[in-house]
Amino acid sequence: MAKITMREAISQALMEEMDRDPSVFIMGEEVGVWGGTYAVTKGFYDKYGPERVKDTPIAENAIIGGAIGAAMVGQRPIAELMTINFAFSAMDYIVNQAPKLHYMFGGQFKVPMVIRAVGGGGRQLGATHSQTPDVIFAHFPGLKVVSPGTPEDAKGLLKSAIRSDDPIMFIENATMYQIRGEVPEGEYTIPIGVSKIQRPGNDATIVTYAKGLELSMQAADQLAKEGIQVEIVDLRSLRPLDMGPVLESFKKTNRAVIVEEGWKSYGIGAEIATRIYTDAFDYVDAPILRVAQKEVPLPYNRTLEQSALPQVTDIVAAVKEVMK
Amino acid sequence: MNKEKKLQMYREMVLIRRLEKRGAELYQAGKIGGFMHLYIGQEAVSTGIVAAREPRDRVITAYRDHGVALNCGISANEVMAELLGKATGMSKGKGGSMHMADPDKNMWGGHAIVGGHLPIASGMALGDQYAGNDNVTICMFGEGATNIGYFHEALNLSKIWGLRVLWVCENNEYGMGTAVNRASAVSDIRQKAEGYRMKNGRVNGRDVLKVHDAAKEAIDYVRTNSEPYLLEVETYRLRGHSMGDPERYRTQDEVLKRKENEPIRTFRKQLLAKKTTTAKKLDEIDAEVDVEVQKAIEFAEASPEPAPEALWENVYVE
Ligand SMILES: Cc1ncc(C[n+]2csc(CCOP(=O)(O)OP(=O)(O)O)c2C)c(N)n1
Ligand SMILES: [Mg+2]
Numbered sequence: 001m002a003k004i005t006m007r008e009a010i011s012q013a014l015m016e017e018m019d020r021d022p023s024v025f026i027m028g029e030e031v032g033v034w035g036g037t038y039a040v041t042k043g044f045y046d047k048y049g050p051e052r053v054k055d056t057p058i059a060e061n062a063i064i065g066g067a068i069g070a071a072m073v074g075q076r077p078i079a080e081l082m083t084i085n086f087a088f089s090a091m092d093y094i095v096n097q098a099p100k101l102h103y104m105f106g107g108q109f110k111v112p113m114v115i116r117a118v119g120g121g122g123r124q125l126g127a128t129h130s131q132t133p134d135v136i137f138a139h140f141p142g143l144k145v146v147s148p149g150t151p152e153d154a155k156g157l158l159k160s161a162i163r164s165d166d167p168i169m170f171i172e173n174a175t176m177y178q179i180r181g182e183v184p185e186g187e188y189t190i191p192i193g194v195s196k197i198q199r200p201g202n203d204a205t206i207v208t209y210a211k212g213l214e215l216s217m218q219a220a221d222q223l224a225k226e227g228i229q230v231e232i233v234d235l236r237s238l239r240p241l242d243m244g245p246v247l248e249s250f251k252k253t254n255r256a257v258i259v260e261e262g263w264k265s266y267g268i269g270a271e272i273a274t275r276i277y278t279d280a281f282d283y284v285d286a287p288i289l290r291v292a293q294k295e296v297p298l299p300y301n302r303t304l305e306q307s308a309l310p311q312v313t314d315i316v317a318a319v320k321e322v323m324k
Numbered sequence: 325m326n327k328e329k330k331l332q333m334y335r336e337m338v339l340i341r342r343l344e345k346r347g348a349e350l351y352q353a354g355k356i357g358g359f360m361h362l363y364i365g366q367e368a369v370s371t372g373i374v375a376a377r378e379p380r381d382r383v384i385t386a387y388r389d390h391g392v393a394l395n396c397g398i399s400a401n402e403v404m405a406e407l408l409g410k411a412t413g414m415s416k417g418k419g420g421s422m423h424m425a426d427p428d429k430n431m432w433g434g435h436a437i438v439g440g441h442l443p444i445a446s447g448m449a450l451g452d453q454y455a456g457n458d459n460v461t462i463c464m465f466g467e468g469a470t471n472i473g474y475f476h477e478a479l480n481l482s483k484i485w486g487l488r489v490l491w492v493c494e495n496n497e498y499g500m501g502t503a504v505n506r507a508s509a510v511s512d513i514r515q516k517a518e519g520y521r522m523k524n525g526r527v528n529g530r531d532v533l534k535v536h537d538a539a540k541e542a543i544d545y546v547r548t549n550s551e552p553y554l555l556e557v558e559t560y561r562l563r564g565h566s567m568g569d570p571e572r573y574r575t576q577d578e579v580l581k582r583k584e585n586e587p588i589r590t591f592r593k594q595l596l597a598k599k600t601t602t603a604k605k606l607d608e609i610d611a612e613v614d615v616e617v618q619k620a621i622e623f624a625e626a627s628p629e630p631a632p633e634a635l636w637e638n639v640y641v642e
Pocket of ligand 2: 466467468494495496497498499500
């Protein structure tokens with residue numbers, strides 16, 4: 001096992017798949033000469049050339065719509081949105097075209113495309129550039145939404161996404177590129193739509209993904225010092241949603257906290273909690289709690305912004321609350 | 325144009341330059357965060373444009389907005405306080421570098437979604453048309469923004485409805501690291517107006533007086549004819565796209581060459597050559613500006629952080 005960063009893991013997945021399959025190419029703003037605004041595709045332009053690492057104009061509709069078209073005729077484009085906030089500028093293609101084409105034409109068309117998008121708050125970028133709107137994309141049947149929380153998962157899931165024949169939104173978090181983790185040597189993939197226990201425990205269940213996983217792991221360390229062992233279930237994909245490990249864990253602990261970086265209302269926590277109440281009603285020992293972003297657009301000021309984002313202390317407090 | 329106005333324009337250009345240089349230092353020191361896009365090298369553009377407007381004309385721009393804010397009369401204190409995220413900034417520390425605005429000064433914002441403010445500009449002109457006044461909306465944006473659909477939808481609407489918009493494209497040759505010819509089918513952006521049968525022009529953005537005159541003519545045209553106009557301004561940004569740009573897409577040689585005829589030096593030479601003023605007078609202005617910037621920093625540093633409750637304010641009006 002090698003220890004690498006999230007950035008390296010994603011970069012490796014892209015490179016391995018480009019080496020394996022000539023129909024895979026990348027298009028997006030500043031992916032080439034600049035090397036990717038988050039340096040994920042650094043060196044790609046020199047290695048693969050402008051045909052396979054395509055710098056686009058600032059034209060999100062042309063990027064996503066164009067990737068859909070290329071995918072329909074047999075290529076495997078990876079369309080990069082510089083940040084997920086710019087997905088709103090291409091919303092029709094992401095939610096109203098890509099997810100519909102296979103179904104609406106009775107299976108005649110395929111859209112084997114990956115949209116890579118980086119999101120997340122905490123970098124003082126202001127209200128339009130700091131969002132974690134993952135759940136919005138997960139609302140649409142026909143689109144798959146994957147969002148990893150570890151380098152190992154990022155690499156394995158992205159490789160599966162590139163090989164998949166369905167359109168997939170692959171959501172990264174800008175504050176997690178430096179996270180390090182063990183990654184298996186050599187070739188591997190991870191199936192999309194399988195939740196994973198990232199930390200075993202018997203006292204309470206935390207259900208989370210992506211940035212929420214990073215925060216929850218820290219919260220779990222603190223709680224362990226006080227003798228509370230939480231079990232952390234990482235969803236890894238929001239659609240399809242694998243409730244198996246969540247329900248299994250909950251039936252053991254009877255208590256759950258759901259952690260997400262996005263806003264609470266109508267969020268992932270609402271979905272997970274409802275499913276637990278419905279499918280494991282007899283096992284509920286405490287109201288299920290949600291830790292999420294305060295319901296405001298994110299401000300620029302650092303202290304204010306941090307006060308709106310979910311923190312480790314919020315998770316610790318919520319777990320203690322469900323343990324009461 | 326009288327001498328006072330020329331000196332005022334010189335002063336504003338120097339103010340933008342020096343405030344941003346100090347701002348960059350504060351950014352390196354960690355006192356400013358987020359994205360900060362410097363206007364250094366482009367000062368003659370907003371200075372010339374804003375100097376040509378009537379106070380009732382509205383200005384709206386993108387995230388590279390410190391210059392426009394200062395030209396519109398927002399104080400250095402408020403600009404610096406907003407950069408530092410303080411409660412005394414015009415956006416109360418909630419907006420930061422990219423979101424400076426003051427409607428009382430007819431500065432309708434820095435906007436961070438590329439091209440996003442162009443349809444809004446059409447809408448502002450629509451509002452004025454509906455109200456029956458002849459205000460002009462001046463909308464500034466980069467050449468990179470002319471490749472997104474927003475630009476085309478907004479231009480077309482302004483033409484078919486006869487909206488009073490002066491579209492100002494600041495062609496600084498790059499959108500982040502992408503050279504204009506790699507991203508746009510035409511490098512002379514004004515040609516894009518032709519497709520909408522829109523009157524257009526192109527001007528050297530290193531010469532503030534030329535920018536002013538071109539803008540004046542365009543604004544008069546827009547006001548009189550109730551028609552939009554696209555003015556392309558040739559310019560160049562001397563700093564990175566934003567703080568922390570590795571600048572792999574251009575050579576330092578290219579940047580150094582452009583520095584030779586940068587707008588402030590150019591204007592200074594003009595003022596002296598035409599004997600409009602003396603070097604001593606210009607040096608005095610420089611020194612005054614330094615004091616103003618220093619005071620702005622002191623004001624911003626001494627200003628309070630927003631109160632915790634500010635988080636919940638302004639989500640809705642009611
Ligand atoms: C819709 C959208 N896509 C991408 C971005 C990221 N971005 C910010 S500035 C920029 C370059 C804009 O270039 P240009 O319009 O030429 O303006 P300049 O920065 O040169 O002043 C890009 C791609 C964004 N803010 N909004
Ligand atoms: Mg530009």
